[in-house]
Amino acid sequence: MxxxxxxxxxxxxxxxxxxxxxxxxxxxxxxxxxxxxxxxxxxxxxxxxxxxxxxxxxxxxxxxxxxDNKDAFFEVVQDRVMAEGLDYVREILVRDPVWRSNDAGALADAVVAFYVLVFRRNRGLYHASLLRSSQLKPSWDAAKEANREVLALLAPRLVDALLAARGAPASQAAALDFEVRASVQMINGLLVNSILNDPGPLSLASRRLRPWLQTAFRRCLGLPGG
Known part of the structure:
Protein backbone atom coordinates (compact mmCIF):
# COMPACT_ATOMS: atom_id res chain seq x y z
CA MET A 1 0.00 0.00 0.00
CA ASP A 68 -35.48 18.01 -2.31
CA ASN A 69 -37.98 20.78 -2.97
CA LYS A 70 -39.42 24.07 -1.71
CA ASP A 71 -41.58 22.32 0.92
CA ALA A 72 -38.54 20.66 2.48
CA PHE A 73 -36.76 24.02 2.50
CA PHE A 74 -39.71 25.71 4.22
CA GLU A 75 -39.78 23.06 6.95
CA VAL A 76 -36.09 23.63 7.71
CA VAL A 77 -36.60 27.40 7.84
CA GLN A 78 -39.60 26.97 10.12
CA ASP A 79 -37.79 24.56 12.45
CA ARG A 80 -34.92 27.03 12.69
CA VAL A 81 -37.28 29.88 13.61
CA MET A 82 -39.01 27.74 16.25
CA ALA A 83 -35.65 26.80 17.77
CA GLU A 84 -34.61 30.45 17.87
CA GLY A 85 -37.89 31.29 19.61
CA LEU A 86 -37.26 28.70 22.31
CA ASP A 87 -33.75 30.02 22.81
CA TYR A 88 -35.23 33.50 23.22
CA VAL A 89 -37.63 32.24 25.91
CA ARG A 90 -34.80 30.63 27.83
CA GLU A 91 -32.82 33.87 27.55
CA ILE A 92 -35.58 36.14 28.87
CA LEU A 93 -36.26 33.78 31.77
CA VAL A 94 -32.69 34.44 32.90
CA ARG A 95 -32.30 38.05 31.76
CA ASP A 96 -35.68 39.67 32.49
CA PRO A 97 -36.28 40.37 36.22
CA VAL A 98 -40.06 40.03 35.82
CA TRP A 99 -39.69 36.26 35.51
CA ARG A 100 -38.07 36.13 38.95
CA SER A 101 -40.56 38.50 40.58
CA ASN A 102 -43.39 36.09 41.47
CA ASP A 103 -45.77 38.97 40.66
CA ALA A 104 -48.75 37.24 39.04
CA GLY A 105 -50.00 40.36 37.25
CA ALA A 106 -46.60 41.25 35.86
CA LEU A 107 -46.01 37.66 34.77
CA ALA A 108 -49.41 37.48 33.07
CA ASP A 109 -48.64 40.70 31.17
CA ALA A 110 -45.23 39.33 30.20
CA VAL A 111 -46.77 36.13 28.82
CA VAL A 112 -49.08 38.15 26.56
CA ALA A 113 -46.27 40.50 25.54
CA PHE A 114 -44.16 37.50 24.52
CA TYR A 115 -46.86 35.99 22.31
CA VAL A 116 -47.70 39.30 20.66
CA LEU A 117 -44.01 39.89 19.93
CA VAL A 118 -43.55 36.41 18.46
CA PHE A 119 -46.62 36.65 16.23
CA ARG A 120 -45.61 40.09 15.00
CA ARG A 121 -42.04 39.00 14.37
CA ASN A 122 -43.12 35.86 12.48
CA ARG A 123 -46.32 37.08 10.87
CA GLY A 124 -45.40 36.04 7.32
CA LEU A 125 -43.98 32.68 8.37
CA TYR A 126 -47.05 31.87 10.46
CA HIS A 127 -49.37 32.92 7.63
CA ALA A 128 -47.52 30.67 5.19
CA SER A 129 -47.56 27.82 7.69
CA LEU A 130 -51.31 28.16 8.31
CA LEU A 131 -51.98 28.18 4.56
CA ARG A 132 -49.94 24.98 4.14
CA SER A 133 -51.80 23.43 7.06
CA SER A 134 -55.11 24.13 5.28
CA GLN A 135 -53.73 22.02 2.39
CA LEU A 136 -53.42 19.05 4.79
CA LYS A 137 -49.69 19.55 5.21
CA PRO A 138 -48.60 19.30 8.86
CA SER A 139 -46.60 22.53 8.85
CA TRP A 140 -48.44 24.10 11.81
CA ASP A 141 -47.43 21.09 13.94
CA ALA A 142 -44.00 22.68 14.39
CA ALA A 143 -45.56 25.83 15.85
CA LYS A 144 -47.83 23.78 18.11
CA GLU A 145 -44.91 21.74 19.40
CA ALA A 146 -42.87 24.89 19.99
CA ASN A 147 -45.79 26.38 21.93
CA ARG A 148 -45.99 23.27 24.12
CA GLU A 149 -42.31 23.70 24.96
CA VAL A 150 -42.79 27.42 25.63
CA LEU A 151 -45.67 26.70 28.00
CA ALA A 152 -43.59 24.08 29.78
CA LEU A 153 -41.16 26.90 30.59
CA LEU A 154 -43.59 29.76 31.31
CA ALA A 155 -46.72 28.18 32.81
CA PRO A 156 -45.17 26.81 36.05
CA ARG A 157 -43.85 30.27 36.99
CA LEU A 158 -47.22 31.89 36.46
CA VAL A 159 -48.98 29.07 38.32
CA ASP A 160 -46.69 29.50 41.33
CA ALA A 161 -47.34 33.25 41.32
CA LEU A 162 -51.11 32.70 41.09
CA LEU A 163 -50.99 30.26 44.02
CA ALA A 164 -49.20 32.91 46.07
CA ALA A 165 -51.52 35.72 44.96
CA ARG A 166 -54.62 33.71 45.87
CA GLY A 167 -53.14 32.20 49.00
CA ALA A 168 -54.14 28.86 47.55
CA PRO A 169 -52.72 25.48 48.59
CA ALA A 170 -50.38 23.57 46.31
CA SER A 171 -53.17 21.09 45.66
CA GLN A 172 -54.78 23.69 43.38
CA ALA A 173 -51.75 23.85 41.09
CA ALA A 174 -53.24 21.48 38.50
CA ALA A 175 -56.47 23.50 38.27
CA LEU A 176 -54.50 26.74 37.90
CA ASP A 177 -52.27 25.16 35.28
CA PHE A 178 -55.40 24.40 33.26
CA GLU A 179 -56.59 28.01 33.65
CA VAL A 180 -53.26 29.34 32.42
CA ARG A 181 -53.05 27.01 29.42
CA ALA A 182 -56.69 27.54 28.41
CA SER A 183 -56.23 31.31 28.66
CA VAL A 184 -53.06 31.15 26.55
CA GLN A 185 -55.00 29.08 24.01
CA MET A 186 -57.56 31.88 23.82
CA ILE A 187 -54.81 34.46 23.26
CA ASN A 188 -53.18 32.34 20.57
CA GLY A 189 -56.51 31.78 18.85
CA LEU A 190 -57.11 35.51 18.55
CA LEU A 191 -53.57 36.09 17.28
CA VAL A 192 -53.96 33.37 14.65
CA ASN A 193 -57.27 34.91 13.61
CA SER A 194 -55.65 38.32 13.30
CA ILE A 195 -53.02 36.86 10.97
CA LEU A 196 -55.59 35.17 8.73
CA ASN A 197 -58.19 37.95 8.78
CA ASP A 198 -56.14 41.09 9.34
CA PRO A 199 -57.13 43.91 9.29
CA GLY A 200 -59.82 43.57 11.93
CA PRO A 201 -60.92 45.36 15.06
CA LEU A 202 -57.67 44.11 16.60
CA SER A 203 -55.09 44.23 13.85
CA LEU A 204 -51.77 42.56 14.61
CA ALA A 205 -50.12 45.95 14.08
CA SER A 206 -52.56 47.83 16.31
CA ARG A 207 -51.18 49.55 19.39
CA ARG A 208 -54.35 48.48 21.19
CA LEU A 209 -53.68 44.78 20.68
CA ARG A 210 -51.23 44.05 23.48
CA PRO A 211 -52.96 46.05 26.26
CA TRP A 212 -56.36 44.65 25.25
CA LEU A 213 -55.06 41.08 25.36
CA GLN A 214 -53.29 41.70 28.66
CA THR A 215 -56.54 42.93 30.18
CA ALA A 216 -58.42 39.93 28.79
CA PHE A 217 -55.75 37.52 30.03
CA ARG A 218 -55.79 39.01 33.53
CA ARG A 219 -59.58 38.78 33.55
CA CYS A 220 -59.44 35.08 32.65
CA LEU A 221 -57.06 34.48 35.56
CA GLY A 222 -59.01 36.62 38.04
CA LEU A 223 -56.19 39.14 38.43
CA PRO A 224 -56.56 42.86 39.23
CA GLY A 225 -56.63 45.06 36.18
CA GLY A 226 -58.65 42.51 34.24
Missing amino acids: TSTPLRKRESSSAIAAPRQTRSQVGLANMLQAGRELIEASGNLDDLSINDIVERAGTSIGAFYRRF
Missing part, protein backbone atom coordinates in the same frame (compact mmCIF):
# COMPACT_ATOMS: atom_id res chain seq x y z
CA THR A 2 1.34 3.42 -0.94
CA SER A 3 1.06 6.40 1.37
CA THR A 4 -0.10 9.88 0.39
CA PRO A 5 2.77 12.38 0.48
CA LEU A 6 2.57 14.80 3.37
CA ARG A 7 2.49 17.86 1.11
CA LYS A 8 -0.42 16.41 -0.89
CA ARG A 9 -2.36 15.57 2.29
CA GLU A 10 -1.82 19.10 3.59
CA SER A 11 -2.94 20.56 0.25
CA SER A 12 -6.11 18.42 0.22
CA SER A 13 -6.96 19.47 3.75
CA ALA A 14 -6.40 23.12 2.93
CA ILE A 15 -8.81 22.83 -0.02
CA ALA A 16 -11.45 20.81 1.86
CA ALA A 17 -11.77 23.20 4.78
CA PRO A 18 -12.64 26.31 2.74
CA ARG A 19 -15.07 24.26 0.62
CA GLN A 20 -16.82 23.06 3.73
CA THR A 21 -16.88 26.58 5.13
CA ARG A 22 -18.30 27.96 1.88
CA SER A 23 -20.96 25.26 1.91
CA GLN A 24 -22.00 26.15 5.46
CA VAL A 25 -22.07 29.86 4.65
CA GLY A 26 -24.10 29.13 1.53
CA LEU A 27 -26.62 27.13 3.54
CA ALA A 28 -26.90 29.85 6.17
CA ASN A 29 -27.38 32.46 3.45
CA MET A 30 -30.12 30.41 1.78
CA LEU A 31 -31.99 29.91 5.04
CA GLN A 32 -31.75 33.60 5.89
CA ALA A 33 -32.83 34.62 2.39
CA GLY A 34 -35.75 32.22 2.51
CA ARG A 35 -36.73 33.49 5.94
CA GLU A 36 -36.83 37.07 4.69
CA LEU A 37 -38.74 36.21 1.52
CA ILE A 38 -41.30 34.07 3.37
CA GLU A 39 -41.81 36.81 5.92
CA ALA A 40 -42.38 39.33 3.14
CA SER A 41 -44.84 37.23 1.12
CA GLY A 42 -46.58 35.10 3.76
CA ASN A 43 -47.28 32.46 1.13
CA LEU A 44 -45.05 29.59 0.05
CA ASP A 45 -46.67 29.61 -3.41
CA ASP A 46 -45.12 33.03 -3.98
CA LEU A 47 -41.66 31.83 -2.98
CA SER A 48 -39.31 31.22 -5.90
CA ILE A 49 -36.19 29.07 -5.60
CA ASN A 50 -34.55 31.43 -8.08
CA ASP A 51 -35.30 34.33 -5.75
CA ILE A 52 -33.84 32.41 -2.79
CA VAL A 53 -30.53 31.59 -4.45
CA GLU A 54 -30.22 35.02 -6.03
CA ARG A 55 -30.75 36.72 -2.69
CA ALA A 56 -28.39 34.26 -0.98
CA GLY A 57 -25.69 34.55 -3.64
CA THR A 58 -25.69 30.78 -4.27
CA SER A 59 -26.98 28.59 -7.10
CA ILE A 60 -29.88 26.31 -8.02
CA GLY A 61 -27.49 23.37 -7.82
CA ALA A 62 -26.45 24.34 -4.29
CA PHE A 63 -30.13 24.50 -3.30
CA TYR A 64 -30.96 21.03 -4.63
CA ARG A 65 -27.87 19.52 -3.04
CA ARG A 66 -29.44 20.46 0.30
CA PHE A 67 -33.20 20.26 -0.29
